[in-house]
Amino acid sequence: MQIPAPQPAKSPRILLVTAGIDRHARELIRAFGDRGAEIRVVELAAIGFDTGAPHGVAIPGFAGTLPDAVCLRTMDGGSFEQVTRRLGVLHALSRVGVIVSNDARAVENCVDKSATSFLLARAGIPSPRSYAVETRAEAARLLAHEGRPMVLKPLFGAQGKGLKLIASEADLPAETETAGGVYYLQHFAGVAVGGRFADIRILVSAGRVAAAMRRESSGWITNIKQGAEALPMPPDPELEALAIAATEAVGGDFCGVDLLRDEAGRAQVIEVNSMPAWTGLKRASGRDIAAIRAADLLARIAATSPRAATAGALAAS
Structure with a gap:
């Protein structure tokens, strides 16, 4: 030959x-x-x-x-x-x-938070129960049925902007005041320890964990852009496996996955971001994310x- x-x-x-x-x-x-x-x-x-x-x-x-x-x-x-x-x-x-x-399919799956929640649930990945409806009356009914605080999020949003903690029907905005006329509601799973809330951001690239950080804040919104502190994150095989599975579920190959542990200590995937920033992650992990x-x-x-x-x-x- x-x-x-x-x-x-x-x-x-x-x-x-x-x-x-x-x-x-x-x-x-x-x-x-x-x-x-x-x-x-x-x-x-x-x-x-x-x-x-x-x-x-x-x-x-x-x-x-x-x-x-x-x-x-x-x-x-x-x-x-x-x-x-x-x-x-x-x-x-x-x-x-x-x-x-990331390709268009992964972007569409992540930009629409309701699609992300749907895909995570279909893949059997633990995530707070979520709803997406278009009337205040239905949102109020769901809130009463759940009997617990919910987070109202813009369907298309990032960096912790536009989040609102909903404890009762009175907290629900009018339909004309929602982002795009949609109520995307997710069980509030945050836990404060010593007056501080925390979650985890894990960056997945090419099917593996590339970097991770712990985000802490005095408020329940833990995004770096909203003032949260980026801290080093020790290895956590359970959370890392979930981050990789969540990235696969949305069809991504470079994603930032937000996770936390609820009051019972159960790991939960909150969101998946197909166009993640990494300033805080780079500082906390010491990894050159752009090089990766x-x-x-x-x-x-x-x-x-x-x-x-x-x-x-x-x-x-």
Whole structure:
């Protein structure tokens, strides 16, 4: 059998999709560059559909060609139509063979908190019971039925913004005052120890735990952006296994998973984030998250490249 002559290696081409060049984007640019990748930074809003183009999409900086992978950092906000089109672009890139991380399916599953709760429950992953309804009357009925505090969250929200603890029907806002006219309610599972609330953020990348931190706050909202303190987290095999399972349940490959232990000490997955920030996590864990992100995505490209396939066929022959 004649072995093909080795071909000169080509630098992987990475499309970094981000709504802005923030600290995280700059760290990713450095991390990919340090590993020899060519990187272009584009807002998702700038990528268009073009049915006359070779692949049906028009990407600034990729005239008639495609990147080897898309690294999704953040999506631009916009109207329902704009967001739908942008998710459609991510779907299209996956369909023409580009590695998209995280892909549109994972983003949709995480951005919609009710979809996340549904998928966690379907996978048998412990998570506080959740409801999503569209009338105040039904929300009030559920609150009375549960007989316990619930957290009202925006269906599409992040960084702890817009959360409200609901103890009675009087706490429920009018339908016109909810985020998008939806009541997404989740059992409140927080526990204060010594006057401090805490939860855990575990970052999962490529099917393994990449970093973890404990978040503590004097209030029940424990997001770093809301003033919580990021602390080192010792290994916890149970929570780590749940974080990996939750990431798999939403179809993600790079996710931040929020967990806590309830009053009975039971581990609960609260949320899964498909576009996680990592400033506090990096500080608490000492891990270079951007370097991990870049290395894992480049390894995925290498594993799916024609050269890798040829090497696999040779090894099997």
